[in-house]
Amino acid sequence: MMADLLLILVFLAAVADWAAVARGWKKTEYIAKPATMLLLFAWLVVLSHLRGVLIWFGLGVLFSLAGDVFLMISERWFLPGLVAFLLAQVMYVVGLNLPLPDVSPVWSLGLALVLGVSSARVLRRITGGLAGKGLGRLIIPVLVYGMIITVMLLSAMLTLFRPDWTPTPALLVSLGAILFYFSDVLLAWDRFVTPVRNGRLINMVIYHLGQIGLIVGAVLQFRK
Helix, strand or coil: HHHHHHHHHHHHHHHHHHHHHCCCCHHHHHHHHHHHHHHHHHHHHHHHHCCHHHHHHHHHHHHHHHHHHHHHHHHHHHHHHHHHHHHHHHHHHHCCCCCCCCCCCHHHHHHHHHHHHHHHHHHHHHHHHHHCCCCCCHHHHHHHHHHHHHHHHHHHHHHHHHCCCCHHHHHHHHHHHHHHHHHHHHHHHHHHHCCCCCCHHHHHHHHHHHHHHHHHHHHHCCCC
């Protein structure tokens, strides 16, 4: 009962944040944005007590929460926010690769090649935008983050081909990772390449749905 209520509150907080972004309600956003991830963490704790592999996903949620707060404060906190999200991605990569995956090299290398080439093209445009805006100091951190989130996306999508993952959790973490990845691409594109119409709103919607997909999928897979 408590877990069901918390999951409902996660979605309500997320919707409140989306409305705040759409309407420009800053005070509401300052509450609803961190509340969404805090409630998601509480849901994870109630259901799993962070046992086993799920502790890595719990740490990922907490680092994401820190990143949300940093990015919400001001543009000057962009780099600390990026570092916090980098740590979140590392936690998710660890969690998605425990136990060590047993996947066909063909699928692993093929998918890695597709994602690597696609990400490299996107990162080239984003780093070009950073250079054009005189933000060269951010190029290396953004490149490192781009590589790590691509590894996270690869790790999540490979669960679809792993015999130790059941289909529904694998599908949820894969969709969650895809949405999370594109939310970050959209954020960077909107800030550093060219403005995207309703970019912030779309970013927050797919970001929250991505995080929820990742965590719900992990819980379904690893909860004992």
